Amino acid sequence: MKSEDLFKAMNALPDEMLIRSEQAGKEKTGKKRNHMPMVAGAAAVGMAAGVALMVMFTSPARTRSHPAAAENASSGTLQAAGETADQAPYEDPYKGEAFEEAAPETAGTADSGAQEPAEAASEAAEEAGSSEIMLEAEDEIEQAEERTSLTAHTSADLLGPNKGDYVRVEYISETDRLSGGSPTEPAYSEEGEDALTRAVDEGKPELSLFGEKEDVLYYVYLYKADGSYDVLTVAEGGYVSLSNKPGVRMHIPEAVFEEVIDFFEGG
Amino acid sequence: MNDREIIELYWNRDERALSETADTYGNYCYTVAANILGRKEDAEECVNDTLLRAWNAIPPARPAVLRTFLAKITRNLALDRYRRMTADKRGGGQMDLVLEELEECVGSGEQAFIHVDAGESAEDIVQADALGKCIREFAESLPERECNIFVRRYFYAEKTTDIAQRYGMTRNHVSVTLLRLRARLYKKLRKEGFVE
Numbered sequence: 001m002k003s004e005d006l007f008k009a010m011n012a013l014p015d016e017m018l019i020r021s022e023q024a025g026k027e028k029t030g031k032k033r034n035h036m037p038m039v040a041g042a043a044a045v046g047m048a049a050g051v052a053l054m055v056m057f058t059s060p061a062r063t064r065s066h067p068a069a070a071e072n073a074s075s076g077t078l079q080a081a082g083e084t085a086d087q088a089p090y091e092d093p094y095k096g097e098a099f100e101e102a103a104p105e106t107a108g109t110a111d112s113g114a115q116e117p118a119e120a121a122s123e124a125a126e127e128a129g130s131s132e133i134m135l136e137a138e139d140e141i142e143q144a145e146e147r148t149s150l151t152a153h154t155s156a157d158l159l160g161p162n163k164g165d166y167v168r169v170e171y172i173s174e175t176d177r178l179s180g181g182s183p184t185e186p187a188y189s190e191e192g193e194d195a196l197t198r199a200v201d202e203g204k205p206e207l208s209l210f211g212e213k214e215d216v217l218y219y220v221y222l223y224k225a226d227g228s229y230d231v232l233t234v235a236e237g238g239y240v241s242l243s244n245k246p247g248v249r250m251h252i253p254e255a256v257f258e259e260v261i262d263f264f265e266g267g
Numbered sequence: 268m269n270d271r272e273i274i275e276l277y278w279n280r281d282e283r284a285l286s287e288t289a290d291t292y293g294n295y296c297y298t299v300a301a302n303i304l305g306r307k308e309d310a311e312e313c314v315n316d317t318l319l320r321a322w323n324a325i326p327p328a329r330p331a332v333l334r335t336f337l338a339k340i341t342r343n344l345a346l347d348r349y350r351r352m353t354a355d356k357r358g359g360g361q362m363d364l365v366l367e368e369l370e371e372c373v374g375s376g377e378q379a380f381i382h383v384d385a386g387e388s389a390e391d392i393v394q395a396d397a398l399g400k401c402i403r404e405f406a407e408s409l410p411e412r413e414c415n416i417f418v419r420r421y422f423y424a425e426k427t428t429d430i431a432q433r434y435g436m437t438r439n440h441v442s443v444t445l446l447r448l449r450a451r452l453y454k455k456l457r458k459e460g461f462v463e
Contacts (some may be wrong), residue, residue, distance in 0.1 A: 003369035012399025245378040
């Protein structure tokens with residue numbers, strides 16, 4: 001049998017099923033979604049889950065939590081499992097498209113954005129040969145550097161008050177992982193950090209005694225300074241679990257999760 | 268004009284049946300063909316062929332749902348045309364991707380199941396019917412949303428981005444869902460002896 005035969009055999013699908021697939025689409029088409037910028041999105045799903053779980057596991061009072069409980073557990077178990085999972089050839093025609101497009105644009109925002117005007121002014125001053133202009137340019141550079149230092153956040157800062165001793169965050173979609181892609185480090189954004197807070201506030205912990213049933217959408221790696229990491233698994237339906245905390249997971253409300261999950265796609 | 272009235276025109280051999288069908292379902296058939304073929308000209312020709320095929324099929328056929336009856340004719344014609352286009356090294360619709368994905372469900376290609384093509388023999392027809400029944404059972408066993416995604420991708424050859432938009436999902440979510448559906452379908456086909 002060839003794949004064409006299989007495609008042709010789909011003609012046996014009942015009429016009502018074909019019609020239903022259209023009607024269901026019509027109902028959803030008008031749905032308005034509130035998209036946030038890609039920068040926030042890249043961070044938010046994983047971060048939302050991460051913060052939610054960290055708070056859930058480490059601080060019932062939801063004060064500044066430290067993932068101390070995670071330190072003694074083995075890290076990266078989910079990633080290891082993922083790496084040995086089904087490696088059947090799978091080519092996603094959209095592999096990493098949104099991420100690859102967005103990351104270069106956003107990665108250097110904090111550094112370059114503030115300094116560009118100052119550099120331009122400096123260049124103008126050199127061309128003019130004016131000491132007064134040079135002084136103004138130097139002032140501007142100093143101010144730009146000050147602004148830069150204030151805005152030079154790391155990806156871990158997306159965790160906000162729940163950052164703990166995590167120093168870096170990376171994520172990868174299940175599709176990209178299966179097609180051999182590598183995790184990406186999101187850039188910081190205030191929107192992303194805000195989204196995490198919302199997910200933490202509205203997420204609910206629940207027992208997951210029989211393992212994950214939902215399809216995995218994203219893996220998020222939370223790195224510590226010593227190179228070890230914890231892995232968050234973000235699954236369909238708003239379920240998030242942490243690698244070193246089996247049996248418990250966080251359920252993020254659909255409305256929040258849908259908004260957050262869109263971030264990965266860049267809106 | 269509703270479906271019943273259009274079908275009556277066919278039965279009365281009234282050529283207005285063709286124009287009414289084109290007005291009502293022309294765009295729909297075009298979309299089905301374009302998903303598979305990619306090229307505007309080919310899709311338009313495919314729609315014309317669909318009308319002719321419908322004219323020849325009704326009567327004796329009296330489709331319960333004209334829309335899906337036409338869609339199935341369009342698919343068959345588009346697939347035939349796709350094969351010719353592939354031989355000519357042209358094309359650009361979703362079909363390459365869809366067939367590539369479905370390859371995962373049929374294994375290495377050295378299966379016991381004989382090639383089904385145009386119902387050339389009684390045995391072919393029996394096998395094709397059995398495969399169709401298997402596909403139908405598989406789809407009916409799926410939760411509604413997964414079933415809808417399966418139908419949009421493998422019946423209508425719709426882009427994953429369009430499916431995602433249609434159902435308010437992310438593209439990645441659709442891709443992952445389809446990946447798992449293909450794995451499940453392969454399992455069923457294997458269990459039922461269609462693939463080894």
